[in-house]
Amino acid sequence: xxxxxxxxxxxxxxxxxxxxxxxxxxxxxxxxxxxxxxxxxxxxxxxxxxxxxxxxxxxxxxxxxxxxxxxxxxxxxxxxxxxxxxxxxxxxxxxxxxxxxxxxxxxxxxxxxxxxxxxxxxxxxxxxxxxxxxxxxxxxxxxxxxxxxxxxxxxxxxxxxxxxxxxxxxxxxxxxxxxxxxxxxxxxxxxxxxxxxxxxxxxxxxxxxxxxxxxxxxxxxxxxxxxxxxxxxxxxxxxxxxxxxxxxxxxxxxxxxxxxxxxxxxxxxxxxxxxxxxxxxxxxxxxxxxxxxxxxxxxxxxxxxxxxxxxxxxxxxxxxxxxxxxxxxxxxxxxxxxxxxxxxxxxxxxxxxxxxxxxxxxxxxxxxxxxxx
Amino acid sequence: xxxxxxxxxxxxxxxxxxxxxxxxxxxxxxxxxxxxxxxxxxxxxxxxxxxxxxxxxxxxxxxxxxxxxxxxxxxxxxxxxxxxxxxxxxxxxxxxxxxxxxxxxxxxxxxxxxxxxxxxxxxxxxxxxxxxxxxxxxxxxxxxxxxxxxxxxxxxxxxxxxxxxxxxxxxxxxxxxxxxxxxxxxxxxxxxxxxxxxxxxxxxxxxxxxxxxxxxxxxxxxxxxxxxxxxxxxxxxxxxxxxxxxxxxxxxxxxxxxxxxxxxxxxxxxxxxxxxxxxxxxxxxxxxxxxxxxxxxxxxxxxxxxxxxxxxxxxxxxxxxxxxxxxxxxxxxxxxxxxxxxxxxxxxxxxxxxxxxxxxxxxxxxxxxxxxx
Numbered sequence: 001x002x003x004x005x006x007x008x009x010x011x012x013x014x015x016x017x018x019x020x021x022x023x024x025x026x027x028x029x030x031x032x033x034x035x036x037x038x039x040x041x042x043x044x045x046x047x048x049x050x051x052x053x054x055x056x057x058x059x060x061x062x063x064x065x066x067x068x069x070x071x072x073x074x075x076x077x078x079x080x081x082x083x084x085x086x087x088x089x090x091x092x093x094x095x096x097x098x099x100x101x102x103x104x105x106x107x108x109x110x111x112x113x114x115x116x117x118x119x120x121x122x123x124x125x126x127x128x129x130x131x132x133x134x135x136x137x138x139x140x141x142x143x144x145x146x147x148x149x150x151x152x153x154x155x156x157x158x159x160x161x162x163x164x165x166x167x168x169x170x171x172x173x174x175x176x177x178x179x180x181x182x183x184x185x186x187x188x189x190x191x192x193x194x195x196x197x198x199x200x201x202x203x204x205x206x207x208x209x210x211x212x213x214x215x216x217x218x219x220x221x222x223x224x225x226x227x228x229x230x231x232x233x234x235x236x237x238x239x240x241x242x243x244x245x246x247x248x249x250x251x252x253x254x255x256x257x258x259x260x261x262x263x264x265x266x267x268x269x270x271x272x273x274x275x276x277x278x279x280x281x282x283x284x285x286x287x288x289x290x291x292x293x294x295x296x297x298x299x300x301x302x303x304x305x306x307x308x309x310x311x312x313x314x315x316x317x318x319x320x321x322x323x324x325x326x327x328x329x330x331x332x333x334x335x336x337x338x339x340x341x342x343x344x345x346x347x348x349x350x351x352x353x354x355x356x357x358x359x360x361x362x363x364x365x366x367x368x369x370x371x372x373x
Numbered sequence: 374x375x376x377x378x379x380x381x382x383x384x385x386x387x388x389x390x391x392x393x394x395x396x397x398x399x400x401x402x403x404x405x406x407x408x409x410x411x412x413x414x415x416x417x418x419x420x421x422x423x424x425x426x427x428x429x430x431x432x433x434x435x436x437x438x439x440x441x442x443x444x445x446x447x448x449x450x451x452x453x454x455x456x457x458x459x460x461x462x463x464x465x466x467x468x469x470x471x472x473x474x475x476x477x478x479x480x481x482x483x484x485x486x487x488x489x490x491x492x493x494x495x496x497x498x499x500x501x502x503x504x505x506x507x508x509x510x511x512x513x514x515x516x517x518x519x520x521x522x523x524x525x526x527x528x529x530x531x532x533x534x535x536x537x538x539x540x541x542x543x544x545x546x547x548x549x550x551x552x553x554x555x556x557x558x559x560x561x562x563x564x565x566x567x568x569x570x571x572x573x574x575x576x577x578x579x580x581x582x583x584x585x586x587x588x589x590x591x592x593x594x595x596x597x598x599x600x601x602x603x604x605x606x607x608x609x610x611x612x613x614x615x616x617x618x619x620x621x622x623x624x625x626x627x628x629x630x631x632x633x634x635x636x637x638x639x640x641x642x643x644x645x646x647x648x649x650x651x652x653x654x655x656x657x658x659x660x661x662x663x664x665x666x667x668x669x670x671x672x673x674x675x676x677x678x679x680x681x682x683x684x685x686x687x688x689x690x691x692x693x694x695x696x697x698x699x700x701x702x703x704x705x706x707x708x709x710x711x712x713x714x715x716x717x718x719x720x721x722x723x724x725x726x727x728x729x730x731x732x733x734x735x736x737x738x739x740x741x742x743x744x745x746x
């Protein structure tokens with residue numbers, strides 16, 4: 001079913017063993033494989049030590065790769081005929097998706113051929129396949145999906161997790177989410193000392209479910225050794241706030257919040273469109289304001305929020321936007337590469353092991369964790 | 374602490390016993406008691422059979438009432454010195470709020486002097502006092518707060534409950550929310566056959582928490598006798614959808630979803646403002662588009678979503694917008710009056726009793742419920 005082709009390295013001196021290999025699902029995005037291959041080429045032009053395994057129809061991909069000089073010698077193409085469509089049900093893909101480019105891309109990470117996977121295909125299906133095919137890291141109870149949430153008061157993003165890997169999380173799981181999220185913030189967003197908030201229905205300490213009170217204590221206790229600041233409970237309206245970087249919640253609540261925000265943004269886009277179409281004068285105003293509106297439209301595009309990184313698995317999976325162009329793909333590949341290079345997965349595992357050790361023996365007074373960032 | 378004054382009825386023939394009395398917290402709104410009293414007068418001018426108990430500083434309120442002819446003979450004023458401020462913590466108000474106008478307004482319902490309460494004050498405090506001071510209806514396990522959510526594709530609102538009365542709900546509670554929500558849709562929004570959806574992280578039947586699967590079966594089974602349509606699971610993005618009228622969820626999830634949507638709407642308003650301030654040309658466009666933008670602003674005003682009705686209590690409590698003017702207050706009073714007149718609370722109790730009976734003895738084949746609407 002799978003065919004593979006190694007394109008010989010143009011640089012005979014390249015040390016293949018030192019390359020960080022990214023497995024890229026070239027199919028399933030709105031702009032087709034050309035944008036994806038072009039994005040990989042952009043990244044390879046500026047970065048040493050990257051390699052790619054591209055998944056999709058062999059003829060198409062080899063044609064695209066051969067026209068991109070920066071990719072010469074850096075790409076394998078792994079053939080697959082089928083693509084996961086945007087409207088495919090995750091449960092259906094899990095049963096019938098074995099010969100799709102997405103499945104193949106995840107399996108390259110599973111097999112150890114690649115350290116990270118990037119796909120701009122169907123989010124739900126990618127989550128489902130990743131959770132099923134990749135092993136959990138040692139010490140992780142429950143992997144999580146982290147999304148980037150546009151920040152309110154300035155450019156940039158907050159991280160929220162879990163947004164749908166699982167529908168439940170107890171106090172210990174929420175502590176692990178805090179540790180994985182801060183590690184992601186450090187290695188992915190380059191924040192030295194992330195600020196963590198725990199999503200609840202109020203900011204008063206006695207509020208919320210029992211597991212939130214437990215998590216509140218656990219996360220506060222882990223903050224000094226974990227080198228992050230814990231700001232306590234936050235509410236739904238604070239998710240885009242500038243006073244927090246990492247928002248911790250269970251996958252049910254996180255998923256509802258994410259989809260509610262996307263739905264609200266979509267709804268306001270429609271309201272905006274109809275407001276500007278209401279009268280001839282407002283249509284003229286819309287023309288004049290075209291650039292501003294376009295800028296706004298980009299900021300509230302739900303697809304920008306839709307990206308996700310899967311944390312707690314033995315391998316990194318980055319979901320790029322469905323509408324990503326070459327530049328968008330480059331950014332996703334860069335994130336995957338940086339996380340892989342920083343040995344992110346191993347660091348997460350070390351952080352979690354360290355926090356567990358600290359918890360089990362707090363009286364030691366140990367403060368370091370030796371897990372790097 | 375409380376002083377009361379009965380203004381003699383101008384119409385000696387008025388049958389006081391047949392009046393539906395609304396208890397109105399005149400304080401705590403952004404526009405002060407004048408807007409509230411004016412709203413009551415607007416309603417009284419067009420409606421027979423209403424009476425009011427107004428709560429707040431006696432001198433101020435009597436002065437305002439005496440200038441409104443339609444209110445002559447219809448109002449009692451109940452003195453209270455203190456007002457619950459918008460930034461007061463609900464837990465603080467519960468401990469220290471006994472002599473506030475809000476507390477006094479709820480207690481008039483508790484004492485049986487009034488059938489419904491209207492307040493435009495602090496939402497959290499109003500919820501907390503209502504839940505504490507009003508008894509639960511017979512057969513109701515868990516009262517709920519229903520909010521109105523602006524609908525996506527046309528004018529109008531969907532109903533979501535619970536948005537924060539409690540943080541948990543089992544399968545039976547969610548069934549009761551469906552019954553209370555449809556009763557509210559019929560008596561408050563005049564929908565003959567409401568469509569009910571259950572909030573989940575996916576629309577596939579096997580998704581979600583255990584209590585959601587139980588509720589899914591219970592609500593589907595109750596739909597024929599309950600005279601509503603059950604459309605199954607919906608996701609966060611569907612809350613404003615036109616294919617559903619009543620969205621059922623637990624108070625934790627509902628509260629996070631509501632606040633997340635409010636936060637998103639707020640955020641986009643800020644983005645919009647900065648987009649239109651970006652360049653001289655865009656500022657001119659904003660001037661030209663002033664009316665359209667104003668229209669949009671009203672549609673995405675979080676305060677419009679903020680209204681809530683408390684269901685399952687022995688007495689009706691309607692939260693009006695903090696920024697409500699006379700017209701807004703009139704609408705809130707009208708909703709409270711209609712719900713009280715339709716004997717809404719009793720109907721909810723009957724619906725719940727009937728559904729419980731149907732559930733306990735489904736083999737009877739009984740289909741009616743005799744509970745009216």
